[in-house]
Amino acid sequence: MPQQAKGPRLYRRKDTGIYIIRDTGRGERSTGTRDRRQAEAALAQYLADRDRPSGPATPDEITVAEVLSIYASEHAPTVADPARIAYAIEPLVRFWGDLPASAIKRETCRAYGRQRRKVTKRDPKTKEVLETAPVSVGTIRKELGTLAAGVGYCASEGYLVNPPTVHLPTKPQPKDRWLTRGEAARLLWAAWRNPEAKHIARFILIGLYTGTRKTAILRLRFMPNTTGGHVDTLNGQMYRRGSAQLETKKRQPPIRIAPRLLAHLRRWESRQDRWVIEFRGQGVGSIKTAWATAVRDAGLSNTGVTPHTLRHTAITWAMQAGGDIYEAAGYFGVSIETMFKVYAHHHPDHQSDAVAAVGRGGRKL
Structure with missing residues (x-):
């Protein structure tokens, strides 16, 4: 029986210590780093680029993570402060993950807001974060606004047809807190x-x-x-x-x-x-x-x-x-x-x- 393909994975070269990406049938690609975390980030980017649709996709054929990856790699470098986009994308990817873009609905947007407002809790033994830190409605609105911008960008650039609507929470009243x-x-x-x-x-x-x-x-x-x-x-x-x-x-x-x-x-x-x-x-x-x-x-x-x-x-x-x-x-x-x-x-x-x-x-x- 033929061996089952292992899929994309990291391999550390013994001679240089640099991590490379191996993908059956696609050859090897160097990550250019000896740092494991940086190599894993390079692998994640490789997966996003590899699975990116070559032509227009319907909301069922493209994931939210792919939409955000396209937006981050193509549009973010052109703005004055790309770090702001990166900060917003990180929690979005944690929640939406590999869900298709068709999962973007009013209720899932509300569920995202509820998840972002949870209190932080950690495992008493491993100290692993079990729940995300609570954030304000204004922050949730900005993050979902980034998702909406990503969807709009993919639609305008021909990656996505019939884009879904991202539903934002009501804009909070401006703060009037000042110091005496x-x-x-x-x-x-x-x-x-x-x-x-x-x-x-x-x-x-x-x-x-x-x-x-x-x-x-x-x-x-x-x-x-x-x-x-x-x-x-x-x-x-x-x-x-x-x-x-x-x-x-x-x-x-x-x-x-x-x-x-x-x-x-x-x-x-x-x-x-x-x-x-x-x-x-x-x-x-x-x-x-x-x-x-x-x-x-x-x-x-x-x-x-x-x-x-x-x-x-x-x-x-x-x-x-x-x-x-x-x-x-x-x-x-x-x-x-x-x-x-x-x-x-x-x-x-x-x-x-x-x-x-x-x-x-x-x-x-």
Whole structure:
């Protein structure tokens, strides 16, 4: 009897230690790595590419994983921040797996949302994650939006005919959580007095004075670069994007730096720091743990305070101080529509003409 084909598998060469992919009847392909995890990722990509349909497929003939693989390999490299697409695809693939695209229905989209909102639980012995971490409705909506974009891309590029509809949860109301002056002071002091969270104090100051988004703050340096923004302390300017970064919907216009913040930045730069936010001489990729510690020490736990709250706070304070709404929109990189929808009611002159007109009881001046 002929031997049964083993299918695609990894094999490590004894002479070089590099993993190769063996697939009966298709020859061998090098992964170019000695790392097992990287080799497994290469095998997964090989499987996705190998099984990709060569012509238009119906929703029953193509899996959701294949749809997302096509979208990730062809479209993601063309966007300004492909990592955002990767972050969304990971949980989508875990849930949908090898289900056909025809499985995308209203109820399965709801089931995805329920699964993403489960509480994290781990096996007490192996510590293996048994359930996924809970996420917000907004995050679920973004992830399903990525699935919808992937389906739309495959349809437009001729990979998929009669594409299914991805049903998104209702868009949540914009958050209006901002810090009072007292809360901001407590948070800043809690971060500063903790030796392991002093870099968060810098982060808080920049967030409150500029309303810059978290990722952009963490990428700031004192010299121009291609991967992030920089501060020009000589001329008092902040450039929130690197020279090689493309403009996205998350607008990041250059801004002038407030005098009080500029004094801090000049002092930090004089210490020969390379990154604006540093920890032990290195740039910071994540502030999740240190931020949680500062929030807890400030007595703000369970109040919905996140790094993005600093952005809301900066814009809200600008409105409360009577700043021009159109100039503020340009400074913070916010659309006029969002300014009127989310922040305008904080302005002392908000609807003042309408209130005065109503008070006149229909009489003209």
